[in-house]
């Protein structure tokens with residue numbers, strides 16, 4: 199172990215964050231203010247999520263970190279290394295083996311369990327912000343459940359694009375009470391927000407924490423004549439052949455060659471290991487690494 | 488008949504300075520009350536206290552609520568008061584940008600109040616928005632334009648549509664024609680008069696422009712230094728002013 203206190207933050211700070219988390223779990227979808235600490239990484243790199251993870255990790259935990267569904271991006275790798283170094287916890291790329299999963303922009307394809315915690319990195323926690331910049335006013339709107347403005351945003355979407363074009367950070371209503379920003383996950387993931395695992399959301403720069411306890415009702419906002427749709431690219435994964443997973447479009451070459459692949463790299467690899475092969479996929483071989 | 492709105496001994500102070508003091512009046516359904524007076528006489532302070540935007544220091548502001556009858560809106564809970572503000576009450580600001588969302592389309596601006604009270608059918612909301620744009624003489628093909636692309640007069644008409652779409656029972660207006668060109672003012676006044684008659688609106692209109700109250704108001708309250716110095720039927724007050732200040736006010740208009 200290193201000279202750091204376990205998981206970098208001092209015990210007092212972790213207690214303060216845990217209190218905010220407990221309050222968030224007690225009032226699902228409500229944004230709890232907390233005194234965000236300087237972290238040894240810039241805002242926008244998930245400082246909110248990192249502080250929440252630090253507050254919930256215990257030494258026996260196994261941690262997984264994903265960014266856009268992938269374990270191997272710079273952001274995911276650096277956060278994973280941060281916790282390996284400061285908390286000495288084991289890490290994994292396998293969703294199934296993780297106790298705590300910190301994520302940016304995705305929910306894993308594999309359903310999570312009651313003994314798992316999913317921690318989201320949140321850039322802008324306030325779903326009303328884009329139309330009402332005044333914090334005093336948005337707080338009041340939450341307190342009084344004045345949510346007409348959320349539908350104004352969706353109305354504007356339809357009037358401009360003929361459909362609700364909001365594809366990420368699609369607003370939801372939690373247990374019929376608080377309107378919540380689910381962080382910039384694709385709306386494809388919204389139905390998965392009703393899950394068995396505890397979900398914690400941390401916004402570092404904005405100093406807010408919010409939470410969804412297991413099996414909380416989460417409804418995506420919509421209109422009667424423009425109902426919510428959890429859409430994805432109309433395609434199957436070119437590597438593993440899955441036609442129900444969320445896909446990234448990857449440009450292959452200058453000639454416009456492209457392929458669709460699962461954004462959840464662990465999910466895709468597991469499927470290939472089990473023998474599934476997509477249109478452009480080669481039979482699976484264990485990586486040298 | 489019960490008054491729709493009843494004000495008793497209302498006072499508002501800014502430190503030791505009087506905003507308005509000892510204001511009392513009744514407003515009956517379908518009535519339009521004008522409040523006139525020179526700049527600084529306390530009109531806006533009074534109107535903002537009436538509409539719940541400012542908390543008065545003394546007095547009562549009673550409104551004939553749908554379920555509870557006459558209730559003091561000063562002491563009711565903030566959620567209830569804000570609910571009134573987006574259902575039975577409407578507020579037209581002097582500066583359209585204070586009363587509009589400049590980053591939202593005209594249709595979205597008009598639709599907001601509908602959505603605020605639970606409308607969830609896009610097609611219906613849009614149809615109502617277009618209908619209301621028509622009623623304030625804004626062409627249907629402007630429904631997706633933002634108010635920032637509108638002239639001052641159009642912005643003000645949009646603000647009126649946005650306020651009236653939910654059929655409020657009481658409309659507060661603060662200098663609704665102020666800051667507009669004279670020809671634009673005349674057209675807006677015409678439109679307002681039509682809507683007031685057609686919808687049987689109850690309204691309280693603050694203005695320093697006697698032509699506005701002459702056209703729109705049944706009754707008049709004249710303010711000076713935060714106090715009401717004269718009240719009466721509009722024509723009576725304007726044609727036969729009793730108070731010296733009102734006489735001055737009226738004559739200064741006639742000279743123009």
Ligand SMILES: Nc1ncnc2c1ncn2[C@@H]1O[C@H](COP(=O)(O)OP(=O)(O)O)[C@@H](O)[C@H]1O
Pocket residue numbers: 501504505506507524525526527528529530531532533
């Ligand atoms: N926010 C404020 N702080 C202090 N004094 C104010 C404030 N608003 C208005 N006043 C004063 O209260 C009096 C009435 O102002 P106001 O209601 O704006 O009059 P009107 O709308 O008739 O021009 C004036 O003396 C004005 O200077």
Ligand SMILES: [Mg+2]
Pocket residue numbers: 530531532
């Ligand atoms: Mg004024």
